[in-house]
Amino acid sequence: MTLALAVDFGLALLVLAVAGWTIAVRDTFAAVIGFVAYGLLLALIWVRLAAPDVALTEAAIGSGLTGLLLLGAAARLRAIETPATAPGTALRWVAGGLCVLVAAGLAALVLWLPDPAPTLAPMAVAHLPATGLGNPVTGVLVAYRAIDTLLEAVVLLPALIGVWSLASDRCWGGAPILRYPRQDGALTLLAQVLPPFGIILGIYLCWNGADEPGGAFQGGAVLAAMWALILLAGLADAPPVSRRWLRVLLVAGSAVFLAVGLAGIWIAEAFLAYPAGYAKPLILIIEVVLTLSVAVALGLLIAGPPAEDPT
């Protein structure tokens, strides 16, 4: 057995163990920590599968932001949580059996897939020079399949409005509150030390996305996590949701993307096409603004509905 194979084998076992622990553990907080660790391990697996872009996304969004959301939910539930009444043995066996069945079915389907898998990757690389980009994944995201990325950025808006719509009418226009109820020295220290590094990492991921793994969503997610950390520690307050500048920041990414796309009808050959020679600078502008908008939207999604009476 080669060393690489041994590492992979160990990683797979570890993921299974952490997954099992996350399900088995009774304390909600412990389960959330298990979930975060599970996400980070999955990210390592993606790295081993030579998919660094997926790994970054899994770490930033799947593990980081989702972990923060779950932590917030666990903190809110703690007040009303009663000792869980364990489901009956029969129900647990049925649920377990179904899970095994689904996992086995998926495994069978994956084994059924043709080998080597048909792929568009060579074609994506071959057309990359036309976009001036170095990372084919970014080529797929902002050139070949730009419509999907544009609309995924737009999806964040109804999702956020949905969260906001849960506010009470009295608090509409006010600010969300995401402050950890107890003043905690360790949390404050973390919120003072980590963000400078996190912000640099976020900017790096966005800037680097054109040629190396990274991009607007990963960079935005890291920035959002840093913002949420600062809010949690109470070092800053979230802005009221009625602020015009906040709304502008929220839509700026999609709006710039859409505007460049529409301009493409006249200055290039089609909607969402880039004019020859200007592709890379235009894509960089889109990525920068999109990173900001994604960061603001994700941060506000974590912060929750407005909870402060604006008057």
Next chain:
Amino acid sequence: MMPEPSILLVLALVLPVAGLLLALVAGGRHAGRIALLLTPVGLAVAAAIAVGVVRADEALVYHLGGWAPPLGVALRADGLSAILLLTTAAIIGATGWFARAEFRPAPGQVEGRASLAFWTLLLALWGALNLVFLGNDLFTLFVALELLTFSAVPLVCLDGRAGTIEAALRYLLFALFGSVLYLLGVVLLYGAYGTLDIGLLSDLIQREPIALAAAALMTVGLLAKTALFPLHLWLPPAHAGAPAAASAVLSALVVKASLFLIVRLWFDVMPELMNPTAAQVLGALGAAAILFGGVLALRQARLKMLIAYSTVAQIGYLFLVFPLITRPESVPLAAADLGAELVAISVSTSAWSGGVLQAVSHAFAKAAMFLAAGLIAQRLGHDRIADLGGIGRALPITVLAFGLAGMSLMGLPPSGGFAAKWLLLMATIETGQWWWSLVILGGGLLTGGYLFRVLAPVLAGASEPVTLHAPVARYRELVVLALALCSVLLGFVRLGAFDLVQIGRLTTAGMGLP
């Protein structure tokens, strides 16, 4: 340079999305104004697309970014897409006008919670629906489903009561379950064939386990979103709990979007895989929905719940199209036997046209009914069916509209619903599947029964004087009447639309062939 007509497809997509961005920034009173200004433009664009499809006599296709599939993504509008785009724009526009009075910020208030959420979500919903009807790439269609889910679910709980939030949460869970299954199928198809473009995929796809598994996963996921029996549990509380304007859009349009994708999947992506057994199963679920939804609608005490169960039943009719297009035992047809081939084609066209007509006429009728129920609830302060007496005198136009829409649901001539059910009945006879005609007729009787339960007390008048609440603006009643009239008048235009629904879907013409 004269632009290609296919640029209209981009416009149909960009218009609502740009409106959403603008409405969110402008906020306050402007959000509603932006939405109302855009709807007539959107309707004109949809009409222009329909004209373009008819003129070209084939589907309009636009390659986004100039990248041709499989690398790029194409938008495509055939006759069916054009009809559904038009229906969507008309119903969103009418609902918007209806909702104008309801969702404006309170006097002295700059911006209201429900008001901003309603208008921005309505625009997002419209954009999502247009993308569902135009997308020609399975992943882009997933993005459309996401946009649809996240704009539809919050509309359910705009009133902020605990009960509607619970209904919205259940809707969200069903919808996300559906999304996951759909995405899983998409992943399998890409893994097996290396493309997600519907046209290219249909050339590559073969009858093999992986394709069948993908089709099964995607179909079940989409059925959960369409609320086909027995996955309908989320629908009645969600559609009945939402504000009337939201209910109208959810019941008329949103459930049809996922159904449209099932149709795309079976008839466009994998026509060769269309299995008579699977078609019979879908038909049987549809039949169960018609009967079960009808019986439960009969037992409801509240008007909005009754209308919501009626949606469960009416969705069932749409699934009868699957067995009626693919015959249970495919009759072998010699290529030289021209007469037999013509029969096969006419078989598929009447079931197909009937299905499309049912979808569109139900959309108009159901929008009218939910809006009418909203006005009745506003005037009476409740929507208990037993105490509706006297409302006919207070809101005659609304009651007339409700009755006309009900006529279409029952399938009484000359309504659109009649023409639809007539075409479906013809198809049962042509394909020799008489058992489905029993379901269609039984469903019609049940529909008549539950509508009679509503109309009888309404027309009988009140035994004691009714206390009336807030008066209703006349123009809102007229909007409801216009929607109901559209549903009835569809019975007359069906011959003209007959050709349009066939454009761009050559595969369906051959569905009856082995």
